[in-house]
Amino acid sequence: MTATDLMQATVQRIADVNGTVNAVVSLRDEDALMAEAKAADEGPRTGWLHGMPIAIKDLANAAGLPTSMGSPLFAGQVAAKDDVMVARLRAAGAIVIGKTNTPEFGLGSHTINPVHGATHNPYAHGRSAGGSSGGAAAALACGMLSVADGSDMMGSLRNPAGWNNVYGMRPTWGLVPSEPEGDNFLHQLATNGPMARNPSDLAALLDTMAGPDPRQPHELAQAASLPQIAGGMDGVRIGWLGNWGGALPMDHGIQDISQHALKQMEELGAHVTEQTPLFDSDAMWDSWITLRSWQVGTGLAALYTDPDQHEYLKDTARWEIARGMALSGMQVHAASVVRSNWFKTAVKAFETYDVLALPSAQIWPFDVTWDYPREIAGVQMDTYHRWMQVVVPASLLGLPVVNVPVGFGGPDDTPAGLQLIGKRGADAALLRVAQAWHLATDWPNARRPHLG
Numbered sequence: 547m548t549a550t551d552l553m554q555a556t557v558q559r560i561a562d563v564n565g566t567v568n569a570v571v572s573l574r575d576e577d578a579l580m581a582e583a584k585a586a587d588e589g590p591r592t593g594w595l596h597g598m599p600i601a602i603k604d605l606a607n608a609a610g611l612p613t614s615m616g617s618p619l620f621a622g623q624v625a626a627k628d629d630v631m632v633a634r635l636r637a638a639g640a641i642v643i644g645k646t647n648t649p650e651f652g653l654g655s656h657t658i659n660p661v662h663g664a665t666h667n668p669y670a671h672g673r674s675a676g677g678s679s680g681g682a683a684a685a686l687a688c689g690m691l692s693v694a695d696g697s698d699m700m701g702s703l704r705n706p707a708g709w710n711n712v713y714g715m716r717p718t719w720g721l722v723p724s725e726p727e728g729d730n731f732l733h734q735l736a737t738n739g740p741m742a743r744n745p746s747d748l749a750a751l752l753d754t755m756a757g758p759d760p761r762q763p764h765e766l767a768q769a770a771s772l773p774q775i776a777g778g779m780d781g782v783r784i785g786w787l788g789n790w791g792g793a794l795p796m797d798h799g800i801q802d803i804s805q806h807a808l809k810q811m812e813e814l815g816a817h818v819t820e821q822t823p824l825f826d827s828d829a830m831w832d833s834w835i836t837l838r839s840w841q842v843g844t845g846l847a848a849l850y851t852d853p854d855q856h857e858y859l860k861d862t863a864r865w866e867i868a869r870g871m872a873l874s875g876m877q878v879h880a881a882s883v884v885r886s887n888w889f890k891t892a893v894k895a896f897e898t899y900d901v902l903a904l905p906s907a908q909i910w911p912f913d914v915t916w917d918y919p920r921e922i923a924g925v926q927m928d929t930y931h932r933w934m935q936v937v938v939p940a941s942l943l944g945l946p947v948v949n950v951p952v953g954f955g956g957p958d959d960t961p962a963g964l965q966l967i968g969k970r971g972a973d974a975a976l977l978r979v980a981q982a983w984h985l986a987t988d989w990p991n992a993r994r995p996h997l998g
Contacts, residue, residue, distance in 0.1 A: 549597025549641070553583035556599040556643065560690050563997045566671060569684035570601050570691075571662045572612050573644035582641050594750060595693075596639030603682055603696055604645040604662075605652050606738070608632045611642065616650040616659030618858045619849065630723050631695060631738050631755050638754045646694060647681030650860050651846065654918055655705045655907075655934050657681055660860075664914045667709060668995035670958035673911040676706030682741050683710035687995055692743070693751045699736035700838065701906070701937030707741060707949040708906030708963020711990055713748045713980065714741045718970050719944025720766035722752070723759035730763055733841045734944055743990040745980040748948070749775050752973065766971075774974040779982040780815030784808065784966075785899035787939075788820065793827035794936050795925035796908045799955050803962050804905045807952035807983075814982055821902070824895050825888045827935075833888070834938045835929065836873060836881035843870020862917070862930040889943050896969040901979060906949045906963035908936050910956030940965065946973045948980045951989035961993070 547555075557576050564570050579599070586597035602608045605615055607625035609632075614621045628636060636642065650659045657680025658664040665680045667673040668687045675684040679696030683706035686694050696703045698716040707714025722738045740751035749772040758765040786808055789796050808818045843866070849855045850867040859867070895902065909922050919933045920926065927933050940947045949963040956962060968976045 549583040549586040550580065552597060553579055553599055553641070556690065559688070563688045564690060566997055567666045567668050567675070567684045567688060568663055569647055569665050569675070569681040569688065571604060571645050571647050571681065574611070579641065579643055586639070586641065591639065593638030593754070595635060595754065598640050598692060599643045600635060600640040600693065600695070601644045601646045601682070601685060601691060602632055602642055603679055604648045605678070605697060606632055606695065608642045608645070611645060614661045615652070616648050616661055618660055619855055621661045629725055630759055634754055634757075635695070646679070646685055648678045651863060652678035652697065652699070652702060653842070653863055653866065654678070654930060655701055656916070656918060657706070658914070666914055667911045667960060668997060669711065670911060670960050672914055673958060673960060674709065674914050674916070676709040676907070676911065678702040679714065679741060680706045683707050683712055683714065686710065686712045686741055686743055687990070688997055693747050694741045695738060695751075695755070696741050697736060697738045698941070700931060700941055701934050703739045703741060704906045704937055704947060704949040704963065704965055705934065708951070709911045709961060711951045711961040711993060712741060712743050713745055713951070714949045715739050715748055715752060715977075716940065716947045717752060717756065717973055718766060718946045720764045721768065721973065722755045723757075723762050723765060726759065726761035729844070733844070734764070735838060735841055735941060737944070745775060745948070745977050745984050746772065748980070749974075749977045768971060768973065771974040771977050775977045775981040777978050778815060779811060779979045782816040782901060782979055783899045784811065784816050784818045784901045784903050785821035785895065786818055787824070787902055787904050790827050791823040793823065794908055795922040796905065797910050797923060797956070800905050800908060800910070800962065803953055803955050804903070804964050807964050808903060810986065811983065814986055821899070825891050829884050830888055830938060830942060831935060833881040833884035834942050836877060837885065837942075839866055839870035840873050840878050841870070842866045843868075843873070847871055865930070885942050892943055892945070893969070900968070900975065902967040904936050904939065904965045904967065906936070906965050907934070909933055910962070911960045937965070940967045945970060946976055948976045950980050950983050953989060954993060961989075
């Protein structure tokens with residue numbers, strides 16, 4: 547297939563199904579896209595992504611395209627240059643066709659915003675696609691894209707991947723560089739990463755995104771992942787953390803579908819052990835929401851304090867920013883001490899296990915009109931993001947995580963995912979486990995959305 551053929555098929559697929567799910571936004575002019583594809587066919591091959599259409603998550607800058615971040619404050623603002631990650635994708639030959647939808651400023655794992663509206667779950671219209679990489683995950687599930695970028699602070703590559711029956715990876719923090727702007731030393735919670743319908747594409751995209759940037763003080767370099775993903779999961783030691791000893795309320799069926807997948811992994815040669823809680827969940831949560839609010843507050847304080855811009859921020863954003871701005875240095879320090887203690891505990895756990903496993907979400911995809919779930923299994927959620935607590939153990943430490951699809955069973959037969967968490971730097975080892983799982987199950991092809 548030529549780049550021109552692929553672009554034509556992509557544009558047609560978007561025309562057929564995007565109106566239903568609303569995953570791809572700010573789509574470029576078709577004539578311009580076809581001309582760029584034709585130029586790719588006529589020019590020298592530039593990399594494995596040569597001529598491949600890709601849409602960039604609407605939190606990142608792609609030159610010539612709007613970066614709204616889902617906020618009315620930035621709607622229509624056109625990026626003058628590519629972010630580091632986008633430039634690397636273009637250098638590998640990708641053709642940027644548009645953006646993928648995201649919540650306002652990426653806050654909350656539910657893709658809805660006042661600029662582009664809500665992204666619907668491809669498997670159940672009227673339900674959430676998750677977030678904040680919900681547009682990317684839905685576009686992959688629908689076949690509008692072959693690979694996609696995303697970002698993850700609090701499950702934003704894992705929750706939507708699970709809810710859309712695709713693969714999403716939060717890499718080891720520092721492996722994929724962020725933008726060298728503002729503070730580059732203190733904030734170590736969010737990272738860019740890849741999404742795909744299979745682990746080999748996931749690994750290839752990670753290898754393209756990854757690599758040192760001399761402008762960043764915590765850069766991390768490691769060998770390419772794609773050549774290392776063969777080999778299966780025979781002998782892999784998996785620690786199943788379940789609902790963290792009852793600390794994490796979960797919808798009915800979430801643990802069952804996760805445990806069924808783990809039994810299948812045992813049949814593939816893995817050794818699965820049910821592990822009691824490794825650390826105090828309340829201490830971990832308090833540490834997380836302190837460090838998260840601090841990072842969000844520092845990033846968005848200028849908008850919050852400007853009376854002309856303040857009113858355009860959603861309520862949850864205002865709450866998070868105000869909370870972050872009110873923190874003292876000693877409170878942030880205390881939260882980081884807890885994080886440090888959890889890291890030492892996790893290092894010890896990885897002497898016993900190669901992988902720690904948790905569900906990718908505590909709840910099945912919910913009504914798309916909700917702003918966020920108010921309760922899970924009868925337990926009231928005390929913040930707008932408490933329902934995502936299951937992703938915090940890995941996020942707090944910057945550990946690599948791959949979401950693998952594990953089947954269907956939620957309301958309207960919606961999908962679920964499982965987090966496979968590794969020690970720092972174990973990205974390729976996790977992808978090897980994911981590849982073995984994919985070869986045995988291939989959930990993305992086994993159950994595709996019934997669209998168009």
